[in-house]
Amino acid sequence: MPADEFRAKALAWLQEHATPFTAEAADRFAPTLDESKAFQKGLAEAGLAGITWPTEYGGQGLGEDELIAFNEVSADFLMPTGPFVIGLGMPAPTILELGTEEQKKRHIPKMLTGEEIWCQLFSEPNGGSDVASLQTTATRTETGSWLINGQKVWTSGAQFSDFGAILARTDPTVPRHAGITMFIVDMHHPGVTVRPLVVATGDAPFNEVYFDDVEVPADAVIGEVNAGWAAAVVMLRNERVTIGARGRARNNPLGFDTLREIASDVGTSDDPGVRRKLAMVYARETAAAAFGRVLHEGALSGEPIGARGSVGKLAGAEFGLWASDAAEEIVGQDIALLSGKSAKVAKMILAGPGSATAGGSNEIQRNIIAERVLGLPKDPGAADRKTPFNQLKLSK
Amino acid sequence: MTLIDNPDQKDLADAVRKLVSARSPLSKVRAVALSDAPYDADVWRQVCSLGLPGLAIPEQYGGADGTWADLFVGLRELGAGLVQTPLLASSVLAAGALLAGDDEDAKSTWLPKIAEGKAIGALAISEEGDATWGAQPAGVTATDGTLSGTKVAVLGGAEADVLIVHASDGFYLVETDQPGVTVTREEVLDLTRSVATVTLDGASGRLLAGDAGAVLDRVIDLANVALAAEQSGAITTCIKITTEYANIRYSFGLPIGAYQGVKHKLADDYTEWCLVDASVRTAGEALTTGSSEVSVAAAAARVLASPAYTRAAKNMMLLHGGIGFTWEHDAHLFYRNAVAGNVLLGGPLFQQDRLADKLGV
Numbered sequence: 001m002p003a004d005e006f007r008a009k010a011l012a013w014l015q016e017h018a019t020p021f022t023a024e025a026a027d028r029f030a031p032t033l034d035e036s037k038a039f040q041k042g043l044a045e046a047g048l049a050g051i052t053w054p055t056e057y058g059g060q061g062l063g064e065d066e067l068i069a070f071n072e073v074s075a076d077f078l079m080p081t082g083p084f085v086i087g088l089g090m091p092a093p094t095i096l097e098l099g100t101e102e103q104k105k106r107h108i109p110k111m112l113t114g115e116e117i118w119c120q121l122f123s124e125p126n127g128g129s130d131v132a133s134l135q136t137t138a139t140r141t142e143t144g145s146w147l148i149n150g151q152k153v154w155t156s157g158a159q160f161s162d163f164g165a166i167l168a169r170t171d172p173t174v175p176r177h178a179g180i181t182m183f184i185v186d187m188h189h190p191g192v193t194v195r196p197l198v199v200a201t202g203d204a205p206f207n208e209v210y211f212d213d214v215e216v217p218a219d220a221v222i223g224e225v226n227a228g229w230a231a232a233v234v235m236l237r238n239e240r241v242t243i244g245a246r247g248r249a250r251n252n253p254l255g256f257d258t259l260r261e262i263a264s265d266v267g268t269s270d271d272p273g274v275r276r277k278l279a280m281v282y283a284r285e286t287a288a289a290a291f292g293r294v295l296h297e298g299a300l301s302g303e304p305i306g307a308r309g310s311v312g313k314l315a316g317a318e319f320g321l322w323a324s325d326a327a328e329e330i331v332g333q334d335i336a337l338l339s340g341k342s343a344k345v346a347k348m349i350l351a352g353p354g355s356a357t358a359g360g361s362n363e364i365q366r367n368i369i370a371e372r373v374l375g376l377p378k379d380p381g382a383a384d385r386k387t388p389f390n391q392l393k394l395s396k
Numbered sequence: 397m398t399l400i401d402n403p404d405q406k407d408l409a410d411a412v413r414k415l416v417s418a419r420s421p422l423s424k425v426r427a428v429a430l431s432d433a434p435y436d437a438d439v440w441r442q443v444c445s446l447g448l449p450g451l452a453i454p455e456q457y458g459g460a461d462g463t464w465a466d467l468f469v470g471l472r473e474l475g476a477g478l479v480q481t482p483l484l485a486s487s488v489l490a491a492g493a494l495l496a497g498d499d500e501d502a503k504s505t506w507l508p509k510i511a512e513g514k515a516i517g518a519l520a521i522s523e524e525g526d527a528t529w530g531a532q533p534a535g536v537t538a539t540d541g542t543l544s545g546t547k548v549a550v551l552g553g554a555e556a557d558v559l560i561v562h563a564s565d566g567f568y569l570v571e572t573d574q575p576g577v578t579v580t581r582e583e584v585l586d587l588t589r590s591v592a593t594v595t596l597d598g599a600s601g602r603l604l605a606g607d608a609g610a611v612l613d614r615v616i617d618l619a620n621v622a623l624a625a626e627q628s629g630a631i632t633t634c635i636k637i638t639t640e641y642a643n644i645r646y647s648f649g650l651p652i653g654a655y656q657g658v659k660h661k662l663a664d665d666y667t668e669w670c671l672v673d674a675s676v677r678t679a680g681e682a683l684t685t686g687s688s689e690v691s692v693a694a695a696a697a698r699v700l701a702s703p704a705y706t707r708a709a710k711n712m713m714l715l716h717g718g719i720g721f722t723w724e725h726d727a728h729l730f731y732r733n734a735v736a737g738n739v740l741l742g743g744p745l746f747q748q749d750r751l752a753d754k755l756g757v
Contacts (some may be wrong), residue, residue, distance in 0.1 A: 256755075260755075260757060263757075269757060272749070275748075275749065275752040275757050276745065276748040276749065276752060278752060278755070278757050279695075279696075279699065279748045279749075279751035279752040279755065279757065280699060280748065282692075282696065282751065282755055283675065283695075283696035283699050283700050283751065284671065284700070286675070286678070286693075286696060287671035287672070287674050287675040287678075287696065287700055288671060288674075290399060290671075290674035290675060290677065290678045291670050291671055291673075291674040293399050293674070294399045294400060294670075294673070294674045294677065297398045297399055297400045298400050301398075301400060303400075308670075311666070311667050311670050314663070314667050315667050315670065315671060318667070363656065363660065365663075366656070366659065366660040366663035366664065367656065367659060367660075367663070369663035369666055369667065370653070370659030370660070370662055370663040370666075371659070373663075373666065374635070374639045374659075374662055374663070374666060375639065375643070376639060376642055376643065376651075376653035376654070376658075376659045376662065377643065377650070377651045377653050377654040378654060379654060379656065379659075380650060380654055380655070
């Protein structure tokens with residue numbers, strides 16, 4: 001079977017080039033950007049990047065079986081691919097679906113080899129999960145190019161990105177979803193300012209990005225002018241799948257493997273209540289991973305994931321919040337410490353609410369599930385869908 | 397193996413769904429629930445004509461040699477309709493216990509009848525005051541092949557032709573058509589399940605060959621996935637009926653389903669169902685491939701399914717407002733079924749403890 005051959009090939013390459021997963025190795029794992037780039041390049045050269053993507057854009061042209069095989073094999077390794085997750089997970093599939101031939105040829109191969117790192121510029125300070133309320137503008141110049149002005153926020157990887165997929169308002173006189181355009185923006189343009197955004201954990205995993213007369217050419221539009229919402233929906237769908245439908249991460253601090261180990265270290269593992277909580281952590285964690293597989297195999301057999309990607313996203317975020325409570329019981333008083341073995345769990349508890357907001361809040365995901373999967377009526381808040389954007393009440 | 401229904405399973409699901417809507421709609425379920433009969437003989441004949449009772453039984457014992465996962469597809473669809481049948485009691489619990497043992501005589505005598513639906517089996521494990529399915533039974537003792545003692549919460553016991561009884565020194569096969577066996581069908585919370593108390597007073601039984609511990613372990617796994625499969629189906633109906641209502645019931649000028657207070661509860665129920673469904677499928681796959689993870693996967697499916705169903709059924713009542721609390725509405729049928737399903741076949745704490753044990757915690 002070709003998938004088995006592919007699996008063997010992937011395993012052989014990973015054994016030679018990647019770090020096998022162990023809990024200790026995962027704790028120490030801190031690859032530099034250069035190491036990440038070198039790894040991604042190697043991955044692409046070995047034929048292990050863009051597995052299901054067309055060969056004319058640097059992909060492998062293989063099937064979902066091979067992709068599943070790779071995902072299964074690679075779960076046993078620590079891969080320094082973090083900087084490429086956003087670009088390959090969201091902008092790249094969107095460009096493949098909606099981009100021009102030139103955009104695909106120019107960017108997709110370089111994204112696969114790690115030469116181009118991409119970010120996604122949707123969220124704004126006054127918008128939150130209401131992406132369509134965005135206030136960043138793009139105005140057309142006499143030459144047909146566009147000038148972008150405004151501010152984006154929660155941008156992962158902006159500090160080392162070469163390009164971004166940005167949503168900007170190109171017509172404020174039409175209802176809010178109708179006047180948005182998606183552009184490819186060069187993050188090295190002098191009008192782009194990236195500032196780290198420190199979050200509750202004390203880390204700065206995101207950025208604020210300011211655009212001050214950033215000029216992009218006419219051919220930087222992804223899809224059609226003023227049809228950016230359709231492109232955004234494509235990208236958000238890919239985002240929910242990227243964020244939500246991950247497998248059971250072996251080094252998740254709130255996962256069963258880690259919590260069991262810590263319970264045994266801190267001496268709570270004989271407590272009947274703790275044992276039951278651990279059992280439930282296992283059940284919920286594995287079910288979320290299995291649901292990802294159900295979606296994936298369904299898609300293979302011709303049942304598109306669609307809005308069910310929101311289920312994966314919601315289930316993942318809710319698992320994080322629920323497991324935070326469980327971890328307090330399982331770990332006990334050590335959860336109040338930011339030292340020792342349980343520190344990573346404590347930090348993850350602190351990060352939980354952020355994961356439940358990224359990619360659209362849980363409430364937004366619930367609306368999507370209720371409306372697009374179950375067929376319930378639109379939220380009354382959607383009444384402003386018909387009001388021109390420049391007549392809407394907005395957060396300032 | 398895949399986690400989605402294969403083409404045969406899709407066909408089976410369609411066939412069972414058609415049967416449910418044509419022969420056993422909720423109005424029929426209600427009529428059966430209020431009658432003296434534990435199930436409708438005509439519906440059971442239809443279920444048998446689809447081959448469900450013998451689906452997971454090997455060909456050599458008159459079955460169709462399918463997988464347990466196939467049978468769970470059928471149980472899921474019957475569960476979605478709350479259809480009363482002895483399928484779980486007979487084809488999963490009793491047949492599963494026989495299959496897990498080594499008693500060729502008992503297998504070749506009873507499995508073909510169970511496979512055809514001509515005989516009904518039941519499994520008697522629980523005893524008064526003990527909701528676990530793991531304890532060594534003390535309430536039924538054997539002396540020279542005669543059994544005495546009492547078993548409670550026996551699913552399908554009242555309609556069974558043969559009982560597999562967990563006694564102090566192993567599993568016994570006890571035919572109900574004999575003096576010394578008294579079966580009392582209990583008045584129960586769940587109007588769609590028949591539960592009995594079995595009193596044995598010098599009843600003759602046949603000690604089944606095989607390792608009783610292994611049989612019990614296997615039967616618990618099968619019970620967990622089968623019940624979770626039924627519950628998975630029932631959750632989908634709770635969500636479907638409630639969603640339909642939320643689309644047509646207006647309050648404050650809008651369908652109530654437009655309000656987040658309603659839609660978020662339904663979205664949460666649906667998300668939980670997705671996890672339940674995925675875990676049932678995982679357990680079905682583990683049973684089919686003979687994975688060493690079977691017990692873990694089965695217990696995981698059960699600890700997710702039972703509480704998720706209770707919640708969905710409770711939300712069904714709540715989101716229907718006053719009407720959902722009336723006798724005429726079907727919501728209470730599901731709520732009753734959910735609450736009973738959470739405690740029967742080993743209660744929730746037993747299941748969580750079992751999962752922890754099987755995970756080596």
